[in-house]
Amino acid sequence: MVQYNPLQSLPTEDDLPDSDDTPVDNELQVLIPSLLRSILALLWADRMDWFFGVNMGVYYEVGQPAIVPDGFLSLGVPRQKRENGRRSYVIWQEQVVPQLVLECVSQTYGGEYDNKIAKYANIGALYYIIYNPDYGRRDQHDSFEVYRLVNGHYLRQSGNPVWMPELALGIGVEQGTFESWTQNWLYWYDLHGQRLPTPDTIIARERQRAEQERQRAEQERQRAEQERQLREDLLNRLREKGIDLDDL
Incomplete structure (x- = not known):
């Protein structure tokens, strides 16, 4: 777990770049986490103690560039911060490490199974989700993998969906429709394995x-x-x- 010195003069999100300027390979890298965020916006409409970032830089160590997960969830932080929202997520400002990070593997391999998994473990993110529907055979991994941090190392969790008691959420993959696009999507689930409503479901x-x-x-x-x-x-x-x- 990375340790931070609150007495040190540290840069804020206004002093740091808000991304790594690396474009996504396809729109699903934005749509998949956006769907997860929209479900939480329905589920936790009355809660203001959570934040779900999409393709936002996460600064975890002074002097190091941000790591930019496709999505991440932090509980115990203000949902809305500043008039124009967050520019990036600076852990030494927020004082909360994201409890969940999501990476969607694309055509250009981004180190999801080696470099990034080591960084997220070092940061202390409790859950790490890798969604790899198209390149699992290339990477010799399943299309959907959930890891939980145990004693500083990620252990693969079994099941679909996977229940995460610390978050009171399950996550899994299932066919559905989002923005009139029917395919496999990542969804949140309740304790009983029931898929939580999506905006499209509510509209229907x-x-x-x-x-x-x-x-x-x-x-x-x-x-x-x-x-x-x-x-x-x-x-x-x-x-x-x-x-x-x-x-x-």
Whole structure:
């Protein structure tokens, strides 16, 4: 675990670059962590003690360049910081090491299984997730791997999803739809292995509820119209027989 001296004069996020200027290989490296963040925004809408960064520099040691995970989760920090948000995540400012980091392996190998895993262990990130749906055979790894830090070393966790009690979250991979794109995505899960709702799920439910309400209103309108027509037919038949209800 990296130790920080709070008495030392340290640079702030305003003094440091906000990224490593390395472009992502494909849009999924942004969409996958963005989906995870959007689910948390629904789940923890009333909580202000968490932050999920996407492709944001994490500074862990003075004088060293930032490491930039595709996504990371920190609990116990302000969700919103400063008017324009964080420029980067500076551990000696935040005083909280991200509890979870995510790397999505791309065509250009980024050291996810060697250099980065060593850095994250040194930083002290409790969970390290590697998502490698396209290049697992090349790297001789599974497409979805979760590691937990134990005595300074990462141990592979089994299962899909994997429950993380310290975070009260599970994480796993499953086919679904996000931004009209159907494929395998990473999702959060509850203790019972149930996938937590996504924005698309909520929107679909609301559309279904609105359609059901529209159908119910249409059925009620048709019922009222039928009743009106039956009453009108009855009055006409009575009038044909010389009976006018207005005279009664």
